[in-house]
Amino acid sequence: MIGDARTPEEADRERRLRELTDDGEIISRADYTKRSRRAFLSFAGLGVAGVVAFNRLQNQEEDENIPKLLRAGLQWNERVWETVQRDGATARTFSIADREEIRINGRHGLEDTSRELIEVDADETADWEITLTARSGQRLDPIPLAALKSDFEVHDMVWEHKCIEGWANIVHWTGVRFSDVLERYAPEEADSEWMVLRTPESSDVRRNYSSAIENYTMRHHQTLLAWQLNGEPLTAGHGSPIRIVTPFKYGIKQLKRIGSIEFTDDRPTDYWTERGYDLHAGF
Amino acid sequence: MTTTGGNADDRVSADPCGPVDGDELVAKQKHSLALRWMHWVNFPLLMIMMYSGMRIYWADLQEPYAIGIGGWQLFEFWPDGVNSALQLERKLASGIAFHLNFGWFFVLNGVAYTIFLSRKGEWRHIVPDLQGIKDARRTVAHDLHLSDDKPVQGKYNPAQQITYSLVIVIAFVLVLSGFAIYKPGQLAFLEAAFGGYDYARWVHFTSTILLLGFFFIHIVQVIRAGWANFASMITGYRLGRRDDPDVAPPAVFGPDDEPRTVDDEHVERSAS
Numbered sequence: 001m002i003g004d005a006r007t008p009e010e011a012d013r014e015r016r017l018r019e020l021t022d023d024g025e026i027i028s029r030a031d032y033t034k035r036s037r038r039a040f041l042s043f044a045g046l047g048v049a050g051v052v053a054f055n056r057l058q059n060q061e062e063d064e065n066i067p068k069l070l071r072a073g074l075q076w077n078e079r080v081w082e083t084v085q086r087d088g089a090t091a092r093t094f095s096i097a098d099r100e101e102i103r104i105n106g107r108h109g110l111e112d113t114s115r116e117l118i119e120v121d122a123d124e125t126a127d128w129e130i131t132l133t134a135r136s137g138q139r140l141d142p143i144p145l146a147a148l149k150s151d152f153e154v155h156d157m158v159w160e161h162k163c164i165e166g167w168a169n170i171v172h173w174t175g176v177r178f179s180d181v182l183e184r185y186a187p188e189e190a191d192s193e194w195m196v197l198r199t200p201e202s203s204d205v206r207r208n209y210s211s212a213i214e215n216y217t218m219r220h221h222q223t224l225l226a227w228q229l230n231g232e233p234l235t236a237g238h239g240s241p242i243r244i245v246t247p248f249k250y251g252i253k254q255l256k257r258i259g260s261i262e263f264t265d266d267r268p269t270d271y272w273t274e275r276g277y278d279l280h281a282g283f
Numbered sequence: 284m285t286t287t288g289g290n291a292d293d294r295v296s297a298d299p300c301g302p303v304d305g306d307e308l309v310a311k312q313k314h315s316l317a318l319r320w321m322h323w324v325n326f327p328l329l330m331i332m333m334y335s336g337m338r339i340y341w342a343d344l345q346e347p348y349a350i351g352i353g354g355w356q357l358f359e360f361w362p363d364g365v366n367s368a369l370q371l372e373r374k375l376a377s378g379i380a381f382h383l384n385f386g387w388f389f390v391l392n393g394v395a396y397t398i399f400l401s402r403k404g405e406w407r408h409i410v411p412d413l414q415g416i417k418d419a420r421r422t423v424a425h426d427l428h429l430s431d432d433k434p435v436q437g438k439y440n441p442a443q444q445i446t447y448s449l450v451i452v453i454a455f456v457l458v459l460s461g462f463a464i465y466k467p468g469q470l471a472f473l474e475a476a477f478g479g480y481d482y483a484r485w486v487h488f489t490s491t492i493l494l495l496g497f498f499f500i501h502i503v504q505v506i507r508a509g510w511a512n513f514a515s516m517i518t519g520y521r522l523g524r525r526d527d528p529d530v531a532p533p534a535v536f537g538p539d540d541e542p543r544t545v546d547d548e549h550v551e552r553s554a555s
Contacts, residue, residue: 026309027310
């Protein structure tokens with residue numbers, strides 16, 4: 001209890017502490033009764049309103065597999081991060097000695113209808129082409145894989161590959177800058193707002209896969225068309241013969257086995273966006 | 284960790300003769316409307332954030348976090364029963380959508396609270412002084428019924444002050460580590476500050492668990508502190524006699540009073 005055991009120092013300190021607290025308004029008991037009734041009713045009302053609003057949000061009409069409002073929120077997030085996007089941002093890189101094994105996580109676009117991985121043999125690799133579609137809908141000259149490997153400066157880059165599921169591995173990629181290739185094969189499309197990558201479409205493929213990536217990430221100096229992972233040619237499961245890699249997107253965006261690229265200014269969609277994920281899905 | 288007072292009601296009920304001077308029942312504002320909003324909003328927000336966060340966490344079960352000591356594990360987060368009971372399985376897209384939308388409201392609430400703490404000098408209630416830090420142990424002993432000795436306090440007791448200060452720090456770390464995980468490209472410095480992606484994730488989970496731990500202790504302490512204390516977080520006011528120390532300062536400490544002149548050097552504090 002407050003009282004006898006207090007020393008003057010303690011009493012003094014208590015007074016100072018009380019003074020801090022003593023700025024509250026004092027009201028009569030009648031006012032208190034009125035105000036507390038109002039407060040409890042508001043509290044209960046707001047609580048009920050909150051629960052109702054949350055239920056309505058959960059059951060709201062969906063836009064690409066998530067409630068409309070949440071989809072709008074993800075797009076708002078995207079605009080925020082585009083606004084603060086620093087052009088000079090460079091993802092952290094590591095030394096080759098740090099590289100780790102990486103599992104095969106997504107087999108979309110790589111499996112046949114009986115769920116077997118489709119291998120790409122040496123002949124197919126030699127003849128591989130990435131088809132290009134301009135914003136006008138017109139077909140451009142395709143990019144031959146052989147030319148990719150011979151005509152451009154080859155880069156080795158080591159960064160942390162991050163999966164949207166939460167795991168991450170440091171991996172070593174070998175390939176050429178997409179921006180260099182773009183300049184040669186489709187310079188007039190270099191300002192298109194979006195680029196949509198697709199696995200080769202065929203009725204033999206179980207699930208055709210696609211990934212839409214915005215201009216600044218595609219043209220970033222750390223975005224590569226890669227044909228080697230950790231010093232070895234890409235295996236079928238990792239996207240042979242050629243895939244896109246960037247440290248600015250989750251793995252779901254880093255499409256394996258590129259068959260075609262389409263340029264567009266209209267907001268596109270892609271495999272995982274249609275299934276409720278964020279179109280941007282970037283860092 | 285008890286909230287202030289707790290004994291005002293006992294005296295309120297014994298009031299057969301009507302108000303006498305100093306006996307009059309009045310109510311004093313304890314928590315402003317802004318403070319009450321910012322306090323309560325945390326509850327639904329953190330429920331949504333933790334639930335959607337667990338749905339995200341479920342997606343990567345290759346190296347689950349676990350509770351245990353050394354090699355011995357009590358359980359991993361989360362046991363299968365919990366995962367299915369809470370419908371955490373295969374809800375990654377929904378988890379992300381809720382987490383990355385509602386997270387902003389938690390950030391906004393934190394910004395508002397930070398401004399509130401600094402502009403109104405409210406931080407003085409929360410941040411303990413040196414004596415408060417020393418006294419915290421006594422508060423805990425008192426709360427555990429190991430001692431009758433209760434240190435002096437202002438709006439919150441020393442243990443509360445330390446706990447609330449830590450909770451603010453934890454919430455801050457929680458948000459920062461969240462941003463490090465969310466934007467490790469543009470906020471690469473933040474990712475680096477946490478020692479990399481994996482550590483940022485570990486910090487994010489650990490601070491969540493700490494916050495959850497605080498939540499349960501908080502509930503217990505609120506129950507212990509009683510109805511009047513709980514109601515004051517809703518109404519903002521606390522009812523008491525005009526001379527109740529929880530309402531107005533006791534007369535002995537009034538502005539004109541000298542502190543009692545006791546030869547403090549020779550006073551033995553009543554052994555508790």
